[in-house]
Amino acid sequence: MRINCPFCGPRENGEFTYLGDAKPVRPEGGAGEEAFYDYVYLRDNVAGEMSEWWYHGGGCRSWLKAVRNTVTHEFLSVEAAPGAGGKAVQK
Amino acid sequence: MADFSWTPVSPLQAALKPGRLGEKSGPAGLKLTELTGFSLMQVQARRGRWAETEAAAQGLFGVSAPANPAAVEGSGATLVWSGPQQFLALFPAGYGADWEKRLADAFAGSASLSDQTGGRAMIRIQGARARDMLAKVCSVDLHPRAFATGAAAATSVDHTGVNLWRRADDAEGAVFDLIVFSTFAGSLWHTLVDHAAEFGVEAGRHPA
């Protein structure tokens, strides 16, 4: 499996760490216990396209947001996580 | 206050045995050389200040700071891309004591600086079989068409993070320079020597 880092280009997946589902969004402070329980603990078990956080720790040390098909392991897109710094490099 | 007189010791002091290693017949397929005495600064643009960082690099080194994975030869230093909006400024041995002040003055307000001089070791890998050895330990495509002179990569060799870049070829073939954390330098050196052994290695050490 290769992951196309927007900064480094295609690399073996051993250079990356999987950080999990990128969908959950932290609720507002007053959203209540149930909303936080859902945010912290409950995850969808997606068979198909899933938005995920990855970390290129063995390379440029950037946080990345990828869309991966969990059935085929095909990566449909990889982009820099918001706030991760520079614009994607044109390869 | 106590007076200190610390003598710098290479992180490869124990691991590196200069001379011929591995296959003994014929000319050595590659050379592995520790480059010593360099000074190294991590330069990271502050949020939204990449344009100012680039301008400061242009003023100080006479070249654009690398915005892509590349190593750029500037006046007095090599600038090696290390991630988005950041690079390593590498000064050769004997550059002069004012290197830190020059950087601090030039990048004041635009970039954060972090001295990495004592924290990294530098290894040069060169020769006719340099690519054959690296192909066994590095997953980046180093074919001349894919990795031209001046190309750089932040990658992992033997699960160890390195910055690797290609210099101009010499008479014997390709020349790659590699920077690694000092504490990992010994184990990485052993890995490189083991994978180079079949080609015959000339190991050495000289100032960067």
Ligand SMILES: [Zn+2]
């Ligand atoms: Zn990367």
